[in-house]
Amino acid sequence: MPFIREYTNDENVMEDVKKLQHNGINSKDIYILTHDDDRTDRIASNVNANTIGLSEQDVKTFLNNIFSKKGDELRAKLQEIGLSEEDAHEYEEDLDEGKVLLIVTSDQNVESLFV
Template identity: 55%
Template sequence: MKPFVREYHNDQKLQNDVQKLADNGITKEHIYLMSHDEDRTERLANNTDANTVGTQEMSLAEVVGNIFNEKGDELRNKLQDLGFSESEADTYEEDLDEGKVLLMVTESKDIEKII
């Protein structure tokens, strides 16, 4: 099952939505953030008690390969690890290129009704 995904330009709106998820019982283990700016991603994850998509979601070969990949390739690989097709990962990576932050929720609840 693919994660629920929503794109954000506004960090405050993102933080508010992550809080709504937490208030509705969605735990940190199911909430991921991703952006092109690693500092921004880490800051938002720390402020919202969310996760970033890191090495625990990737195979060793991908971790080693990503050391040599461009940032876009690395993000596309991470998206595919979460269950997105190559074309979906390309589309989301283009959104990240535009400065958006992705909120991904792996919980099976109806997230659309929460945020």
């Protein structure tokens, strides 16, 4: 299961992404997700992180997301990167509240970098 951390402040998530990159976590393993696509893209591009796009989703999920509601799309994206349906639902509710998710899919012990 990926490492996930929630944020309410864009600056804080960007600082932590830089910390991860400085500690050897590959940018391709770092994802940003918010409820707003423009916000997601802005944060990710500022720190050279990823968004969950076509390469992380299978074609069926991607096509379904084109026609689904935002909440359904976000839950599908979270499930595609390894979350259970229940966890995806809980995190999607946090996204509804305006939170930013930092998701790391690296095998390294990322949690120890935040101690």
